[in-house]
Amino acid sequence: MTQDSDILERITALVTEERALREQSEHRLTPEERERMRAVERSLDQCWDLLRQRRARDEYGQDPDDAEVRSTSQVEGYRQ
Template sequence: MNDSRSQESSILGRIDALVTEERDLREQSEHRLTPEERRRMRLLESELDQCWDLLRQRRAREEFGDDPDMVHPRSVDEVENYRQ
């Protein structure tokens, strides 16, 4: 169970780093992003979606008594194309 908490902390740390990079990029560029910066923003958004999805999967498995370490990150295509 401790390893599970460590994995969750790692995911949350990655989310925090991605959010910080996204915020810094926006602030640095004063909302006038270059094509390269826009590309990076899209990558950041996709990776954030994957991280949040992985965290939700882990928490759901744990809630229902399953091993949260059995989940794996889903592809960007799968995560980005969920039906709402």
């Protein structure tokens, strides 16, 4: 069972890592660091999506614990 606070803690950790990577010049990132940046961004998308699902389910009287992490391809395919 995931709580919103757990998701928010994960988001905070990922944002901290993302900022640390961004502080380095994009030109100086190694291929591994660039891949890690992409992985962090994908994870953030999934975390935000899960949090939105949980909050929507709660708002409409459904069990937030039924929300599931969606695939990165599905989450990244959403229109902004």
